[in-house]
Amino acid sequence: MENLMGLLRVHVLRGVNLAVRDVVSSDPYVVIKMGKQLKTRVVKNNVNPEWNEDLTLSISDSNLPIKLTVYDKDTFSLDDKMGDAEFYITPFLEALKMRLEGLPNGTIVTKIQPSRENCLAEESHIVWTDGKLVQNLFLRLRNVEVGEVKIQLEWIDIPGSRGL
DSSP, X not given: OTTOOEEEEEEEEEEESOOOOSSSOOOEEEEEEEXXXXXXXXXXXXXXXXXXXEEEEEESOTTSOEEEEEEEOOSSSOOEEEEEEEEOOHHXXXXXXXXXXXXXXXXXXXXXXXXXXXXXXXXEEEEEETTEEEEEEEEEOBSSSSOEXXXXXXXXXOTTSOOO
């Protein structure tokens, strides 16, 4: 507990134009990994799935990347990989350290531009919403012909943790 900084809630919203791995569609699910591995449910026969699920990671080292991988669930063989993405939470944690309170709802605190290093498909905003900071990310999947995943990050402070 003394090494724990806090919890990161990763709200996996949806996939867009994911690759087809079965005959006409895919049965995708998302795996988020940073130390331990968490995964969403499988959405049957959909290349534009809506997961709308929360996965919570415990963060002890903010310099490690978070890896997101999309798989196609197969019944009789190993699941097919449908692409991956990697992102860092450093900009999000820097915004949290500013200790912003009392901002109007919807205030954009900072923006992260897409680049070859960050897997972003479009500009990512860290926004003050309902008394907390959230970051919206639209990640372009690598190692696949097509596909993107939209997620949202939210920080959860833990009493007794070392904090930011």
